Amino acid sequence: MLIREAVADDWPRIWPFWHRIVAAAETYAWDPGTPEEAARALWMSPAKRVYVAEDPTGTVLGSAYLTPNYGGPAAGVANAGFMVDPDCTGQGIGRALAEHILTEAKAHGYHAMVFNAVVETNPAVGLWTSLGFTILGTVPNAYDHPRHGRVGLHIMYKALG
Numbered sequence: 418m419l420i421r422e423a424v425a426d427d428w429p430r431i432w433p434f435w436h437r438i439v440a441a442a443e444t445y446a447w448d449p450g451t452p453e454e455a456a457r458a459l460w461m462s463p464a465k466r467v468y469v470a471e472d473p474t475g476t477v478l479g480s481a482y483l484t485p486n487y488g489g490p491a492a493g494v495a496n497a498g499f500m501v502d503p504d505c506t507g508q509g510i511g512r513a514l515a516e517h518i519l520t521e522a523k524a525h526g527y528h529a530m531v532f533n534a535v536v537e538t539n540p541a542v543g544l545w546t547s548l549g550f551t552i553l554g555t556v557p558n559a560y561d562h563p564r565h566g567r568v569g570l571h572i573m574y575k576a577l578g
Contacts, residue, residue, distance in 0.1 A: 418470050418471065418472060418478065418510065418513060419470070419471050419472075419473075420468055420469070420470045420513060420514060420517045421468065421469060421471070422466065422467065422468055423461070423467040423468055423469045423480060425461070427467075427469050427477060427480075428457055428460075428461055430469075430476075430477040431460065431469065431477060431480045431500075432453055432456065432457070433502075434479075434500060434501070434502040434503060434504075435456055435460060435480070435500055436451075436453070436456065437503060438500050438503065439451055439456070441563070442561075442562070442563050443536065443538070443539070443562060443563065443564070444536050444539045444541070445498075445536075446534045446536070446560060446570065447459065460480070460482060460498070462482075462484070464484055464485075465482040465483065465484040466482060466483045466484070466521065466525070467480065467481070467482045468480065468481050468482070468483075468514065468517060468518070468521075470501075470510050470513060470514055477502075478501065478502055478505045478508075478510050479499070479500055479501035479502060479505065479510045479511065479514055480499075480500055480514075481497060481498060481499045481500070481514040481515070481517070481518050482497060482498050483495055483496075483497050483518050483521055483522055483525070484496050484497070485527075486530075486531045486533070493526065493527055493528045493529070494527065494528070494529045494530065494531055495522045495525075495527040495529070495530040495531070495577075496530065496531060496532065496533065497515075497518045497522070497530060497532070499511060499514055499515060499518070499541070501514070511541060511544055512544060512548075515544060515545075515548055516548070519548065519575075519577065522577055523577050523578075527577055528576065528577050528578075529574065529575065529576050529577055530550075530574070530575050530577060531572065531573070531574050532545065532550070532571070532572070532573040532574075533570075533572060534556075534559075534560075534570045534571075534572075535570065535571040535572075535573050536560050536562065536568060536570060536571075537555060537560075537568050537569040537570065537571055538562060538565050538568050542571065542573075545573055545575075548575070549575050550573040550574060550575040551573065551574055551575070552571045552572070552573055553571075553572045553573065553574050554571075554572050555569040555570065555571050555572070556569055556570045556572070557569045
């Protein structure tokens with residue numbers, strides 16, 4: 418698997434799984450009805466460093482972005498987003514993207530990373546904690562999950578040393 422910076426031409430290969438994941442409304446606090454152009458603006462924003470994971474045939478398996486979480490004197494704290502094609506889960510793609518993003522964050526001078534709204538039922542919570550993220554707090558009943566009803570949103574943090 419190759420992880421590389423995304424280019425504009427990657428969007429048509431990201432959009433199908435981006436749409437599927439957001440429309441499922443189980444892991445992202447984004448409008449499940451987000452139209453494609455708005456989705457592109459969210460994910461491929463010039464303020465973000467966007468990456469794709471692809472197999473040897475060039476199929477995009479997942480994508481991630483890195484961006485400042487705050488501005489000004491707090492701009493050293495990063496934020497990131499991750500999506501793996503649901504047909505490709507369980508293959509280590511999310512972990513590989515996460516490790517890549519953490520390395521990139523350090524290389525770009527970030528000293529910490531924060532996730533602002535991790536749905537507490539998201540299986541990725543286990544990945545984040547295995548990579549050293551801690552749950553700073555949970556906003557109770559903040560997310561209307563389609564299967565679990567109201568669940569909390571974790572705020573997760575990791576120092577990048």
